Amino acid sequence: MFSSQVRKKRAVGLVLLTAILVLFLAFNRFPKLDVVGEDLDAVTAPQAQCFQGFCIERDPGQSFVTRWFTFSVTYLRLVAVGMTFAFVVAGLAEAMLFPPGSGPLFPSGGMFRRTLSGAVAGPVMNLCSACIVPVSSAFRRRGAGIDGAIAMVQGSATMNVPALAMVFFVFTPLLGVSRLVLAVAGALLIGPLVVKTLRGATADDDVELQSALGGLTPDSGSWSDALVEGVRDWAKYSLGYLVRLGPIMVVAGFASGLVLQWISPDIIARFLGNDLQGVAIAATLGILINVPLLFEIPLVALLLLLGMGTAPAATLLFTAAAGGPVTFWGLAKLMPKRGVAMFAGSTWVLGAIGGVGVLVIGTFVWTAEASDLQARYGFQRETYAELVHPETATLDRPAFMDVTADSGIDFLHTRLRFDAVDVGAGSVVFDFNSDTLHDIYVTSNNGPNALYRNNGDGTFTDVAVSARVDDLGGGTANGACAADYDNDGDPDLYVAHFGPSRFYRNNGDGTFSNISSRALGSVTRLERTTGCAWGDYDRDGFLDLIVVNHTRLSANVDIFGVPVDLVRQDPDFLKLHDPLILYHNRGDGTFEDTSTLLGDNTSPTLSGPLGNMWGSGFQPGWVDYDNDGDSDIYVVNDLGDQLHPNVLWRNDGPDNAGGWVFTDVSESSGTGVEMFGMGLAVGDYNLDGNLDLFVTNIGQNILLKNLGPDDGFEVASVEARTGAAATPDGQRVAWGTFFFDYDNDLDEDLYLVSGFLNAQNIENPVEQPNVLLRNNGDGTFTDVSTGSGTEDPGVGRGGVYLDYDNDGCLDIFVSNLRQKAKLLRNVCEVGNNWLEIDLVGSHSNRDGVGARVIVQTRNTTLVREVAAGSSQIGQNMMTVHLGLGRGHAADSVTVQWPSGKVQVFEDVQANQRVTITEPGD
């Protein structure tokens, strides 16, 4: 078997190749998938558009040369390991796998066999088109032919498994399939095409090679001789490749860097549209650059996000990987120049054909779907364009001041890689250590949550770790809500996760204990739980909990977000969607699942309407909309027209059989709005004593005016001018929201947190300033955002109000996706009076959640209801705040407790924070 030196060397070579390949894959290629993931995170982050040293948004402080140099050096650092591997493997192939004296690799093989062998061997190498050249060069030298060598180059660069997996994982199926088809076609067709071009020369060349290589003649050389000679040759040939190709790689790094610096948003808009010109330019660009393996994926993703058409994307995805100047230069050493020209031309043409194919498919095959999408979103755009935009005014001076830096709050939200549902960043205001100061809990998708303890001097300290609520250890936190579920005097904390959610019991000493499984039962749930809210529906004095779930779909969508039209058509939909859950508090520290009180939570079918439990929920809220003293439930659902609209359940009390009755009155009440429901605000904006609902949306936001206990609601967004559908640069996507009387002038104003949504077919600008709508006192609002200090343009999600400095003026905390949270202090210079009330229940739950506070002042009736869970996956402070205008006292303060007890206080002086305790027996 090992009768010749050649065979001995080959055996040793195979062992070495296997070892090197395993090390290379384990320590370089597989970890590289993480790097690409980080790149994708970077390119999908609206404000960070740099990856691997390449930035689309030009940093004005950085010169062209600096950018070019930075990119080029980064490129060289990235390819250093790959090139090392390539030179070493090329040397190994030449010295030991097919050493001098060995026979031709394919003595009887035809073109097909050589091509197929190259196409199969290439992907195993996992190298970029430039890096694989030395290996294919050795392959060629041992008789694989030009066709085999080219197939190896193509196979390695475009058909390697990590690249194909990433392409399908990241992009739409159309782009994934196009890349696969082009890769296979490139590996199988380009080599033979080149050989046909060189017909005469190649045949002679091969004959010459074969005769020179000789055969495998038995000899008597020892293993040690074979090993020494083989290893020495390996070193020699590898160093030869380093000397010959190393310098050109450096040049290539700088050349590719130069070409990439040419790309800018303007260039993309002008030259890379979804047309033939875009395809042609993408094909040209692709063969003008050499990129490290997998680099083309984040590059194309970024260009797509910046406006490149799908067709040129398909082209560039292939041509950027398939070849470049260094590849051509390296191959020129294997074949005549016209062969290289044919290789480059074939790559260009194949890429262009792929782009045109995608263009044709997009234009003709999917026309109906596209039209449907256009109609839907076109309608939405038309709707908001026709709305009366909010009346605007500019305040004399800023009402709020960004005090984030001075406050010590330094929270940066992080996202879970590859989670395409662009949600998270909830925030909760509660007093976790019972020192009467409002603390802030804020969640992160992919990092520790923070618990900012209010120090009482305008600063905060993150004590999440010592309090044991940093919430690390699996899952990704979305929203949260806090309340004293066991009536022991301190608030407990529920943290909603994508994965098993967590429930933390407050130990009363500044720490929490995770009692999820003990309190809630199953902790193995994998729902994407988003929002939650506490309420006592059966008024037994123990707070119950409702949690809602958004769709789990994410892994099978592209980076542009969920293709919403396909949500219910996706075969995985039923497996990846979950109903909301209603937990009843047993009063012994545990909960029971009483979801069926609200409807059918058994698995729905794809055909027919989904039940009211199956909406893609963002935020539930407990609200006594019909003023009958018990808490009803309103759930805000995203994707309302695909899954299920918002739902209002009326609490109808006990059923006389030990159960409880909730009735879905969504339709009759006019609250079952089909929308992209995001956040919920509850308040009495028109001072009629009925609690109104405001629901944020993509485009027009919906104000549901409560017409009275028996009269339902009507959409009042236009008349009240609260649509706020557009930012200066396009459609708004609004999330967190709350009614609050920021100027203490009696009526409740409205705040909306806006933020870019990275989702397919939903056009919205990257920067969306938040909105402050001042209540005019006549049922309308005026947009006073500009210059108010509240117009944070970040990627807003959560937003809550609090009075962290106890000055009687409400402040704002905004949590942004992938960005820093903001604390906006109310400068409190209006001079109006105020009153703040803390409730302590005895028969009712201790926090007084669900209690209604009615304040009579100067012929005006102010209504507040204590809530624990609102806005967008968050919670405002539970302390009741009322602006009293110029009144120095409230004529009366009435507290209607959930237990049914009513307390009335006369002539309560303004500008104080008081505590009202529910009387015992």
Add this chain to the structure above:
Amino acid sequence: MPVEAILPLAVFGSMLVIWIVLPPQRGDNDLGNRVRDFLLRRRWHS
């Protein structure tokens, strides 16, 4: 020095040493061999 340079330097440095240290089996007269001869001559003369 970038950390990425460590591996190539180590690999190719080792290979350079191997090329020089190991004697050619077929009587090749290449650069590695010439360096080896040069070093050996210096050693004997000193």
